[in-house]
Amino acid sequence: MAIDKAQYRVTEPGAIGPEAVARAFENQVAYCRDSGAPITALVCEALYQLLDTERGGAVMRRVRRWAGPALADALPLRIAGGLHALHLGGEEPALAPIYEGLGPTHAAELIADAIERHEPYLMPWLDGPPQTNEAGRSANFAAAFLWLVDRGLPADLDLLEIGSSAGINLMMRRYRYELGGVAVGPKTSRMKLMPEWRGEAPPARSFDIVGARGCDVAPVDLTDPAQALRLKAYIWPEFTERFARMDAAVEAANTYPPEIERMNAADFLEDRLGEPQPEGTTRVLMHSVVWQYIPADERERIVALMEAAGKSAGETTPLAWVSLEANRDTHRHELTVRYWPGGDSWHQLATAHPHGAWIEWAG
Incomplete structure (x- = not known):
């Protein structure tokens, strides 16, 4: 379920359900690419690919079954922030090829492994919206x-x-x-x-x-x-x-x-x-x-x-x-x-x- 040509599509911010979750991730990929952020786009695309799998343990199950409006809740950036924190803190060296901009073709597998290894750490990142102070x-x-x-x-x-x-x-x-x-x-x-x-x-x-x-x-x-x-x-x-x-x-x-x-x-x-x-x-x-x-x-x-x-x-x-x-x-x-x-x-x-x-x- 790769997104080769992701397009930002106007979506009702309050939309809920599996389709709204998928659309939130696809929109985020398009938004990141448009903003010159290919690494973050790759992370969000990898997470999008995991939506149609059983990978990612309880964290991804919670993402797939997201009860609120995924777009308004900035769901993709919640989990992406947690993954980036793992990298910044040196807790998950396997993510380095992604964050070093090497564009690994198996990014979804690397991210699924990381999520499953760090489930207790990542779950709280879904509890609140991202902090985007800049x-x-x-x-x-x-x-x-x-x-x-x-x-x-x-x-x-x-x-x-x-x-x-x-x-x-x-x-x-x-x-x-x-x-x-x-x-x-x-x-x-x-x-x-x-x-x-x-x-x-x-x-x-x-x-x-x-x-x-x-x-x-x-x-x-x-x-x-x-x-x-x-x-x-x-x-x-x-x-x-x-x-x-x-x-x-x-x-x-x-x-x-x-x-x-x-x-x-x-x-x-x-x-x-x-x-x-x-x-x-x-x-x-x-x-x-x-x-x-x-x-x-x-x-x-x-x-x-x-x-x-x-x-x-x-x-x-x-x-x-x-x-x-x-x-x-x-x-x-x-x-x-x-x-x-x-x-x-x-x-x-x-x-x-x-x-x-x-x-x-x-x-």
């Missing part, structure tokens, strides 16, 4: 902030991030950005983000982050080596620069950790929006690659909270919403912004690589 996405946020300031919003920003994971983007004030010839951030920062820039440059403005708080239902503590390893396991092995960025983020967190609360997104947002907003600041809700993991009723609540708060926003106390999320119809990540006063519509600023490699600016 510093490279901060470049999108920085570009959006420049655009907001150019629109006349105050340049002092109070950030509220939902789905913060380890809070890597909450530390973005410490990063340096080179965005189509526009530079912003401390010159001495170890974290330098220079995505390939496509299109016109963003506005040559500046901003300052005066507050940055976030939430997550299962926050990751980068100061704990075991938790840091788990986060690294969700990095696709092809993108070696992401590991360097993760190391820089771990160093930053050990110096001064980000502020993250263990809360669901709607409760966190309601509490933060209820706080007084200082004059001359822009309060910003931001999130990246997390919207799909938030339950539908909670997403509706977030929209209602923002629209209600937007009605009270003023020229010197505006509210903005910056989103970097996947468009399930176009199979692309889009940077979109909405702000109040005047927040009746969304503005699409860019299309972007999911891990920060490039930004195609539309402005």
Whole structure:
């Protein structure tokens, strides 16, 4: 059941059952190939091949009988993360040919053997969604902030991030950005983000982050080596620069950790929006690659909270919403912004690589 020409097909995110499980894996293969990640594509294709076999023990039986929506649950990346962790931790040397990019033709057999040998370790990786915190996405946020300031919003920003994971983007004030010839951030920062820039440059403005708080239902503590390893396991092995960025983020967190609360997104947002907003600041809700993991009723609540708060926003106390999320119809990540006063519509600023490699600016 190899996938020679996997194609991403628009699928109802809430679909369940064996066909939905198979489609989730095929879509993930297509997505990885399209994103320049052949190793991760090979892992997901090997797992797809195991769906029609009896291999993989209890782990693969649970995958085949997945009760929830496989696509929305990011099922392929849950098990792929566990396998990558085995490799990173040196627990399964037999997987080395895969992760070294040698493209073994018997990858499905290697992975089946590994799953069966490490069943107790891998089973918990299916219990929750992947943690996909990535510093490279901060470049999108920085570009959006420049655009907001150019629109006349105050340049002092109070950030509220939902789905913060380890809070890597909450530390973005410490990063340096080179965005189509526009530079912003401390010159001495170890974290330098220079995505390939496509299109016109963003506005040559500046901003300052005066507050940055976030939430997550299962926050990751980068100061704990075991938790840091788990986060690294969700990095696709092809993108070696992401590991360097993760190391820089771990160093930053050990110096001064980000502020993250263990809360669901709607409760966190309601509490933060209820706080007084200082004059001359822009309060910003931001999130990246997390919207799909938030339950539908909670997403509706977030929209209602923002629209209600937007009605009270003023020229010197505006509210903005910056989103970097996947468009399930176009199979692309889009940077979109909405702000109040005047927040009746969304503005699409860019299309972007999911891990920060490039930004195609539309402005």
